[in-house]
Amino acid sequence: MSVKLRFYLNETLYIKDPQDSKLGRKIIQYSVEIISQIGFEAFTFKKLAAEIHSTEASLYRYFENKHLLLLYLVNWYWEWVNYLITLNTMNIRDAKKKLEIVIRSLVFASEDNSLVEFINESKLHRIVVFEGAKAYHTIDIEKENSVGMFKSYKDLIAVISGIVLEVDPDFKYPHALASSLFEMANNQLFFARYLPKLTDVSSKKNYDVEVEKILNYFLNKLLF
Amino acid sequence: MSVKLRFYLNETLYIKDPQDSKLGRKIIQYSVEIISQIGFEAFTFKKLAAEIHSTEASLYRYFENKHLLLLYLVNWYWEWVNYLITLNTMNIRDAKKKLEIVIRSLVFASEDNSLVEFINESKLHRIVVFEGAKAYHTIDIEKENSVGMFKSYKDLIAVISGIVLEVDPDFKYPHALASSLFEMANNQLFFARYLPKLTDVSSKKNYDVEVEKILNYFLNKLLF
DNA sequence: CAAAAATGATAGTAATACTATCATAAATGA
């Protein structure tokens, strides 16, 4: 059996849909590779073109600039996490359990058998933890938001806040909690690894497991 | 009476201390001005030099590059908030009240009579909300951290987590809570303004007051 | 198999992020 997973991302993010062609998928695959290695600042279309034996001109036919490429990747991540949560909570009754799955999805962001062969989800997750905030802290936020470039983020937060309300229908700020949970997961993973004084993890290995614990502890106190 | 406030920031952040000279203070003052207006990406030393009728070469004698200038500003902000919290909780007994002051300091980040004439704190706050994350999500984080470039952030978190423990000595993750509180304040302010679906503020005006409410609500549930 | 679409190859440009050098102005200390 061969199942293919495909997300439909907002059309304003790209000039030509990279999922539709071999070159496009290579762009995605290797941009994840390179950005996760050298960081977004040092990443250039020239380096990417060299890596995949293409040319800058060809890349510019897919993405207007590297900022929108990053935003595309981050949107893809938002869809991915949304998919993980939806899939894994589907047959769960207990809302409390669902929330645990949400946290697990945010912290690990992975699945045993990936269904998208051209994206390395764990490297993409590293990019989101490291560079994610740069994708939406931009001076053009209002314009970009008005054309739907953050739709996937809003959809994800809507899903999570729905689960929050299942657990505690009286909780006053479900969206704020959901977005905070998303951001906290990324920030605490980052801090645990690079600025451990800003968090409370004891070891540098398996800090993801500890971050998961922290988030569960917080949510339990907040909602029950 | 003339009181001057001066923070001692980590020496690796600058080449020459900008607080020590007229030109240096102008650099700080107008970089805050320009970055808050056009954003960090569009900000260049050339533009700043033109604005203050100086030259690029002179600016490079103070800061190695614009990234370190931003990091300097953000460090200044961390010190500033730390100062606000310390000052305003000094004569307070009730730990619960102290935490409210922490939140107020993070959300408003201002004082009626500023003691530093060359820094506009509310514009600096806007920069931190908008660009702050870029200052520490960098590929050189390990090197920068090892020379003390994030000391002010750690100090601030130490102070806040101390207050958290005063309120609830058994709270298991005071540092994670403190850093989350700091990041949440900035993120929720940003979302309230630009991506309101990611939070729960009703109006676009006075969203800071609403964010303050949300944070207090969260903390009350978490700690009492 | 012809036409259309995608990609490659190459060139060029304005702006960015610096570095270097020398001249001049300001501050300092004996």
Added chain:
DNA sequence: TCATTTATGATAGTATTACTATCATTTTTG
């Protein structure tokens, strides 16, 4: 006060970045 150090300005130059344009060559598709 004057000599000397220090700070700043003026100018020039360079490698890299972030694109845009044009034309040739493949590849895809009806």
